[in-house]
Amino acid sequence: MYDGGKIIAGLVIFLGVVTFPFWYTQANEEAIEKPQLLLPADETECVEPTAYMRASHMQMLNEWRDFVVREGQATYLSSTGKMYEMSLTRTCMKCHTSRQEFCNKCHAYSGVSTPYCWDCHVEPKESA
Amino acid sequence: MMKSRRSFLKISGACLLGLGVKPVLNAFAQAERMEIAPNPNALRAGRWALVVDITKCRDDCTDCINACNRAHNIPDLGRTKEEVKWIWNESYEHAFPGVEHEFVEERVKHQPFMVLCNHCDNPPCVRVCPVQATWKREDGIVMMDFHRCIGCRCCMAACPYGSRSFNWTDPRPYIPEGRMNPDFPTRTKGVVEKCNFCVERLAKGLQPACVESCSSGVLTFGDLDDPNSEVRKVLGERYSIQRKPELGTRPRVYYIL
Numbered sequence: 001m002y003d004g005g006k007i008i009a010g011l012v013i014f015l016g017v018v019t020f021p022f023w024y025t026q027a028n029e030e031a032i033e034k035p036q037l038l039l040p041a042d043e044t045e046c047v048e049p050t051a052y053m054r055a056s057h058m059q060m061l062n063e064w065r066d067f068v069v070r071e072g073q074a075t076y077l078s079s080t081g082k083m084y085e086m087s088l089t090r091t092c093m094k095c096h097t098s099r100q101e102f103c104n105k106c107h108a109y110s111g112v113s114t115p116y117c118w119d120c121h122v123e124p125k126e127s128a
Numbered sequence: 129m130m131k132s133r134r135s136f137l138k139i140s141g142a143c144l145l146g147l148g149v150k151p152v153l154n155a156f157a158q159a160e161r162m163e164i165a166p167n168p169n170a171l172r173a174g175r176w177a178l179v180v181d182i183t184k185c186r187d188d189c190t191d192c193i194n195a196c197n198r199a200h201n202i203p204d205l206g207r208t209k210e211e212v213k214w215i216w217n218e219s220y221e222h223a224f225p226g227v228e229h230e231f232v233e234e235r236v237k238h239q240p241f242m243v244l245c246n247h248c249d250n251p252p253c254v255r256v257c258p259v260q261a262t263w264k265r266e267d268g269i270v271m272m273d274f275h276r277c278i279g280c281r282c283c284m285a286a287c288p289y290g291s292r293s294f295n296w297t298d299p300r301p302y303i304p305e306g307r308m309n310p311d312f313p314t315r316t317k318g319v320v321e322k323c324n325f326c327v328e329r330l331a332k333g334l335q336p337a338c339v340e341s342c343s344s345g346v347l348t349f350g351d352l353d354d355p356n357s358e359v360r361k362v363l364g365e366r367y368s369i370q371r372k373p374e375l376g377t378r379p380r381v382y383y384i385l
Contacts, residue, residue: 067164069273072265074170074331077163086164089310119298120274120313122201 035109038101047078047091058115061088088121099123169333174353175268176247176325177380178339179362182239185346192242193217195341199326201314203302212293212315214323215244215338223371223383236385242346244338245270245291245323246371246379253283253292262320268352268380269325279318288375292322325349352380 001007025032046053048060064086067073076084085091096102099118107114196202196215205211217240221228224241247270254262254270261276262283284292298317308314312328315321326336334340339347350359359382368382 065275069271069275070263072170072327072331073164073166075165075167077165083165089313116316119316122308122310122312122314124310 035105037105038096038098040095040097043095045080046095047076047082047084049079061092061117064088088117089123093124097124167331171330171333171335173267173351173357175249175351175380176330177268177350177352177359177382178244178247178325178336179348179359179368179382179384180242181346181348181362181366181384182236182241183384184344185239185242186344187238187240189344190217191341191343192338192347195337196323198307199309199329199337200312200324201299201303201307201309203299203314204304205297205299205302210294210296212295212299212321214293214321215242217241218243224369226372226374227369241383242338243289243291243371244381245325246289246377246381247323247325249378249380250376252286252288252377256282256286258282265327269327270322271324271327272321274313274315274319274321277319279320281320283320288372288377289379292320294320 053060064076067076068086074086076086078084093099104114193215197204200214202212202214220232220236220239220241223243247268249268251262251264251270254264257263258280259276259278261274261278262270262272265271279294281294284294295315295317300314303314326334326338329336336347336349339349348358348362350357352359354360362384363382366384368384370379370382373379
């Protein structure tokens with residue numbers, strides 16, 4: 001291989017630059033503060049397990065929307081066997097009363113833009 | 129075709145591996161799980177209809193309009209050109225063009241007619257919507273999905289009753305203070321809206337807001353497919369007319385004059 005040393009050195013530098021964001025954040029884990037979310041005080045479980053909600057709440061909200069609006073179905077049967085009304089304002093926001101302290105904080109942390117739910121749906125009044 | 133012992137073993141191995149992968153696929157399939165339960169309280173019908181007995185309607189009363197505005201967060205823009213209306217008052221000649229004439233009974237001539245979406249059996253708005261943001265439900269209600277509306281206003285052009293309103297501006301600031309109903313979404317700039325026969329109330333087992341608010345017994349809401357329903361009884365006893373029936377839209381709002 002001609003100029004093998006140069007090629008390998010170049011590849012190493014290239015990989016280093018490309019993966020910089022990953023190992024830099026790994027090394028500075030402490031520096032980035034995990035968002036302190038306001039969790040409901042009087043409720044310990046969500047409609048589905050926390051891990052599922054964290055990963056898939058957006059799909060779930062979309063499905064809820066389609067069931068309620070397009071099929072006229074309003075009751076959700078969770079994997080834990082409980083029934084919930086499929087409603088952003090009456091079910092989700094009944095416990096997660098603060099959009100600012102729950103939704104927005106985590107969305108800001110993950111760099112996900114705030115969805116347009118509240119352009120129409122009425123969020124609970126912030127007490128502060 | 130000859131198969132060597134080696135290729136036979138290879139294929140068997142691949143098959144076994146495939147079986148091993150099955151549980152993983154099942155796990156993925158489970159992630160798609162979404163279950164719903166029917167609501168036992170919901171009011172159901174084959175075909176919803178509204179009968180308006182205008183002989184009982186009081187001239188100065190706007191209870192039904194106010195109840196609807198409150199239930200659905202309808203803004204008060206104060207500009208008639210951009211107004212949003214679900215139920216509104218219309219004069220006889222505007223509500224029933226084609227059947228009006230100059231010698232019509234004085235009472236009818238000056239009577240305000242409450243008009244709303246007719247939830248047609250053959251809705252032209254549904255035919256023209258390019259994104260199926262409006263559609264006819266199985267129970268006959270012509271429903272809107274505000275999430276899907278692109279604001280093209282084809283439905284407004286198609287509706288012969290002017291039942292649809294476009295949001296020219298964000299309606300939130302125009303909802304009077306303290307009148308916000310947090311249970312019903314407001315709309316956003318760029319979507320079309322209209323009466324939905326209170327589907328959100330029917331799902332909870334309640335009558336439409338206008339029907340509930342009327343203290344004079346003007347409005348009767350019920351199932352046309354049920355021969356024993358209140359609407360069928362009223363329609364069977366009194367002579368009723370519909371708005372612009374000649375257009376073939378088959379409206380589901382009936383008027384008793």
